[in-house]
Amino acid sequence: MSEQPVTQTPPEAPEPEAPRRDWGTAWRHVVESSGLVVAMAILAALLIAGLLVIIVDPAVQDAAKYFFAQPADFFKAAWDALWSVYSAIFQGAVVNLDSSTFAGTIRPFTQTLTQATPLIFAGLGLGIGFRAGMFNIGAQGQLLIGATLGAYIGFAWDLPFPLHLVLAILGCAVGGAIWGFIPGILKAKTGAHEVIVTIMLNYIALNLVAWLLSLDAFKVNDVQSNPKSPLVETSAQYPLLLGGNFNLHWGFVLALVCAWGVWWLMERSTLGFEIRAAGANARAARTAGMSVTKTTILVMTIAGALAGLAGSTFVLGTEKALTDATGGTVGFDAITVALLGRSRPVGTVFAAILFGGLQAAGPTLQTQADLRPDIIFVIQALVVLFIAAPPLVRTMFRLPVPAHEKVVAA
Amino acid sequence: MKLELQGITKKFGDFTANDAIDLVVSPGKVHALLGENGAGKSTLMNVLFGLYDADGGQILLDGEPTVFSDPGDAMDAGIGMVHQHFMLVPVFTVAESLMLGHEDVKGPAKLLNLDAARDKVKELSERFGFHIDPDAIIEDLSVGAQQRVEIIKALSRDAKVLILDEPTAVLTPQETDELLEIVGQLRDSGTAVVLITHKLREVKAIADDITVIRRGKVVGTASPSDSQEELASLMVGRSVSMAVDKEPAEPGDAALTVDGLSVVDEETDITLLDNVSFELRAGEVLAVAGVQGNGQTELAEAILGLTKTDAGSVTLDGERLTGRSIRSVLDAGVGFVPEDRTEDGVVADFTIINNLILDLYDRAPYSKRGSLQPSVLRENADTQVENFDVRTTSIDALTGSLSGGNQQKVVLARELSRDLKLLIASQPTRGLDVGSIEFVHKRIIEERDKGVAVLVVSSELDEVYALADRIAVMYHGKIVDIVSPDTDRDTLGLMMAGAHSKEEVA
Numbered sequence: 075m076s077e078q079p080v081t082q083t084p085p086e087a088p089e090p091e092a093p094r095r096d097w098g099t100a101w102r103h104v105v106e107s108s109g110l111v112v113a114m115a116i117l118a119a120l121l122i123a124g125l126l127v128i129i130v131d132p133a134v135q136d137a138a139k140y141f142f143a144q145p146a147d148f149f150k151a152a153w154d155a156l157w158s159v160y161s162a163i164f165q166g167a168v169v170n171l172d173s174s175t176f177a178g179t180i181r182p183f184t185q186t187l188t189q190a191t192p193l194i195f196a197g198l199g200l201g202i203g204f205r206a207g208m209f210n211i212g213a214q215g216q217l218l219i220g221a222t223l224g225a226y227i228g229f230a231w232d233l234p235f236p237l238h239l240v241l242a243i244l245g246c247a248v249g250g251a252i253w254g255f256i257p258g259i260l261k262a263k264t265g266a267h268e269v270i271v272t273i274m275l276n277y278i279a280l281n282l283v284a285w286l287l288s289l290d291a292f293k294v295n296d297v298q299s300n301p302k303s304p305l306v307e308t309s310a311q312y313p314l315l316l317g318g319n320f321n322l323h324w325g326f327v328l329a330l331v332c333a334w335g336v337w338w339l340m341e342r343s344t345l346g347f348e349i350r351a352a353g354a355n356a357r358a359a360r361t362a363g364m365s366v367t368k369t370t371i372l373v374m375t376i377a378g379a380l381a382g383l384a385g386s387t388f389v390l391g392t393e394k395a396l397t398d399a400t401g402g403t404v405g406f407d408a409i410t411v412a413l414l415g416r417s418r419p420v421g422t423v424f425a426a427i428l429f430g431g432l433q434a435a436g437p438t439l440q441t442q443a444d445l446r447p448d449i450i451f452v453i454q455a456l457v458v459l460f461i462a463a464p465p466l467v468r469t470m471f472r473l474p475v476p477a478h479e480k481v482v483a484a
Numbered sequence: 485m486k487l488e489l490q491g492i493t494k495k496f497g498d499f500t501a502n503d504a505i506d507l508v509v510s511p512g513k514v515h516a517l518l519g520e521n522g523a524g525k526s527t528l529m530n531v532l533f534g535l536y537d538a539d540g541g542q543i544l545l546d547g548e549p550t551v552f553s554d555p556g557d558a559m560d561a562g563i564g565m566v567h568q569h570f571m572l573v574p575v576f577t578v579a580e581s582l583m584l585g586h587e588d589v590k591g592p593a594k595l596l597n598l599d600a601a602r603d604k605v606k607e608l609s610e611r612f613g614f615h616i617d618p619d620a621i622i623e624d625l626s627v628g629a630q631q632r633v634e635i636i637k638a639l640s641r642d643a644k645v646l647i648l649d650e651p652t653a654v655l656t657p658q659e660t661d662e663l664l665e666i667v668g669q670l671r672d673s674g675t676a677v678v679l680i681t682h683k684l685r686e687v688k689a690i691a692d693d694i695t696v697i698r699r700g701k702v703v704g705t706a707s708p709s710d711s712q713e714e715l716a717s718l719m720v721g722r723s724v725s726m727a728v729d730k731e732p733a734e735p736g737d738a739a740l741t742v743d744g745l746s747v748v749d750e751e752t753d754i755t756l757l758d759n760v761s762f763e764l765r766a767g768e769v770l771a772v773a774g775v776q777g778n779g780q781t782e783l784a785e786a787i788l789g790l791t792k793t794d795a796g797s798v799t800l801d802g803e804r805l806t807g808r809s810i811r812s813v814l815d816a817g818v819g820f821v822p823e824d825r826t827e828d829g830v831v832a833d834f835t836i837i838n839n840l841i842l843d844l845y846d847r848a849p850y851s852k853r854g855s856l857q858p859s860v861l862r863e864n865a866d867t868q869v870e871n872f873d874v875r876t877t878s879i880d881a882l883t884g885s886l887s888g889g890n891q892q893k894v895v896l897a898r899e900l901s902r903d904l905k906l907l908i909a910s911q912p913t914r915g916l917d918v919g920s921i922e923f924v925h926k927r928i929i930e931e932r933d934k935g936v937a938v939l940v941v942s943s944e945l946d947e948v949y950a951l952a953d954r955i956a957v958m959y960h961g962k963i964v965d966i967v968s969p970d971t972d973r974d975t976l977g978l979m980m981a982g983a984h985s986k987e988e989v990a
Binding site (some may be wrong): 342343344345347348350351354355357358359360361362363364365 | 788790809810811813814815820822827828829830831832833834838842843845846851854855856858
């Protein structure tokens with residue numbers, strides 16, 4: 075007989091209770107959420123940008139020279155500088171309270187949405203890539219090739235309104251899809267890294283477009299100096315959404331529809347399940363019988379198609395023609411937008427509107443606050459910088475660390 | 485040196501990892517700290533070693549209250565620790581490793597005194613029969629030898645108390661026996677040894693005193709003469725049966741036929757699987773035993789199609805599986821529990837709901853016309869979590885937040901929710917606690933009794949004996965022999981080291 079092993083046995087610890095829905099818990103959920111960190115990051119970026127504005131403002135610098143004699147002057151100048159920049163951003167991006175007409179009052183916000191439209195499209199595509207574990211830098215090239223194909227259909231073909239527009243939009247999507255398919259298949263079949271391939275494809279697309287614009291088929295006439303394609307037919311243009319007073323076009327609605335579509339694809343469809351699994355753990359996805367090759371190619375193709383649609387908002391929307399500068403920096407800003415939106419469709423839409431707003435405020439900053447619009451890029455960069463470092467923001471604003479990030483060793 | 489812990493309490497937020505723990509470790513004794521994964525053993529030792537600050541209680545050395553603010557303090561006081569994951573620099577030699585953190589210099593140029601370190605390694609190695617060459621490079625050493633280097637490191641700093649944290653988790657059965665022998669020698673030379681483990685056989689083999697911890701509390705002390713069942717029930721908190729309750733197998737026709745299967749590593753040209761042939765009948769368990777790295781992993785992966793085969797064929801119920809996609813192999817009725825569950829079995833960032841359908845997501849009723857059916861998925865998760873006793877706060881919890889045992893239950897629940905003809909389970913209970921092991925073994929035997937052919941790959945002999953109807957021993961990519969489970973432990977151990985057949989062993 076062995077001796078009794080048990081010298082003391084306390085009763086079983088009770089099972090952990092289900093979390094109670096009280097206000098304390100609710101508050102903790104809010105302050106620990108990443109949403110609050112994003113909001114605080116934006117606030118911090120605006121504050122630091124304000125500080126920069128104060129430093130470079132000539133009136134503030136003058137007042138600083140006799141700071142000890144009359145400190146009030148300094149603070150007044152600083153306050154004026156701050157006020158002018160924040161009010162300019164507000165008036166340029168949200169509503170213009172100085173305007174006498176209703177249209178004039180709300181025009182800034184419609185401008186914000188117009189600027190946000192291409193960012194939504196491209197950001198959605200990049201977000202899918204990020205969730206599949208792929209860092210697609212190629213939105214710029216995909217956008218350009220899509221815009222080229224769509225613009226060509228738009229000005230060269232002669233078709234009645236809805237059909238022409240639909241075909242031109244499809245052209246943009248197909249063009250972008252082809253430019254996304256190439257790095258997709260190269261990665262899936264040969265292991266070529268998508269970052270390098272997409273960067274190179276951006277260069278190829280840029281120079282391809284520049285060359286195309288020198289061809290007769292894409293030229294308006296011989297005398298024109300800057301390369302620009304003929305105007306897209308009205309039958310292939312996005313109709314304006316709010317009438318002739320505003321630039322906002324139906325492309326914005328299409329972008330929202332696509333955001334819903336991407337949400338469905340990623341959260342509800344079996345394909346999205348495969349994409350998410352492959353992105354989160356490719357080995358487990360493969361062991362479960364999924365084809366990571368297939369998802370890689372599909373993700374890049376879909377992302378390309380969405381970037382191509384971003385191109386459609388320029389050639390079929392705001393600019394109505396293809397130039398060698400079509401798209402501007404949208405392909406890269408969209409990377410930031412997708413990261414800011416945590417690669418989720420709703421987040422991407424809001425992030426795109428934020429960035430669209432900052433860009434829409436650029437001209438107002440120049441006219442009202444006499445500031446170079448470059449400050450916008452500083453704000454954008456600061457937002458991203460803070461969002462990339464949540465602990466920094468939490469420390470600055472004394473937010474509690476979420477429970478799941480604490481080290482629990484057992 | 486006598487080490488006493490009095491009322492040690494350590495909290496992480498609301499979670500109490502250690503609750504007023506008392507422990508006395510005497511010189512010349514092996515004190516086993518026994519508890520399931522997550523019971524708070526490692527936390528306690530990290531408090532002792534100065535890695536965590538205790539929220540309450542005190543540490544006494546020979547009756548003197550002591551406070552360690554970092555591991556350096558603890559080492560200076562004569563406490564050495566060998567972590568579960570070794571703290572060694574792979575490109576250093578053994579002698580260099582010994583000096584790391586305690587660099588001894590000589591001469592005006594302050595050159596490293598490597599000779600002294602070398603002598604120290606030789607001396608300790610000879611005294612305890614470690615067979616360690618001071619000039620060997622760490623990464624060239626076997627896992628067992630690396631562990632001995634860690635022990636030498638601790639001893640070279642005059643450790644009077646040596647803490648071994650789950651030391652046998654990474655060792656083969658032979659290496660485990662060698663380690664236990666070393667622990668015995670250390671004890672005889674007067675060192676106090678703390679052995680942290682959840683393996684009962686080791687505790688019974690070597691421990692002098694046993695303290696059992698459950699959910700952060702000391703639930704009792706035991707004697708090594710207590711039976712494994714008694715120790716296990718103390719550890720788990722309810723009665724546990726160690727032997728798997730199973731009827732003799734009633735095998736049917738041959739289900740799986742593996743014929744001349746070979747796998748050659750593309751890069752190194754090394755033959756990993758060498759002309760392996762065997763038959764597995766429906767309703768029987770064939771356990772593949774062997775020291776890790778002798779082709780068992782490749783065998784399991786080659787059957788599923790994860791590893792490309794160079795020759796041979798795999799047939800299941802007359803259907804050829806070789807050369808088909810993983811998906812179609814799974815569809816043919818193969819269930820697969822991978823060896824490395826966190827890498828291959830689950831997506832850690834997915835919820836339990838999603839991991840339960842990782843290879844079922846595109847079948848009815850889980851999806852219809854390409855669209856997942858969230859309410860069906862939730863219902864499925866609720867049922868499976870209940871049936872497989874997955875301990876979680878919610879089915880929406882990320883699978884990575886579960887303990888290893890509960891992750892394994894998720895994998896098993898998923899694989900068994902299809903109609904199977906063949907179940908391949910690689911190291912199905914690696915890293916699991918006693919309660920989960922019991923559960924997993926029971927479910928595997930249930931599948932066998934339903935008429936499924938079961939292939940279990942395990943490097944734990946206890947598991948092989950518990951489950952097998954026949955045992956295939958692998959060595960260097962070949963099946964040495966297929967023997968009955970009556971074969972004794974020593975014979976099996978020798979076969980795992982390459983002795984060809986029972987005759988040769990005898």
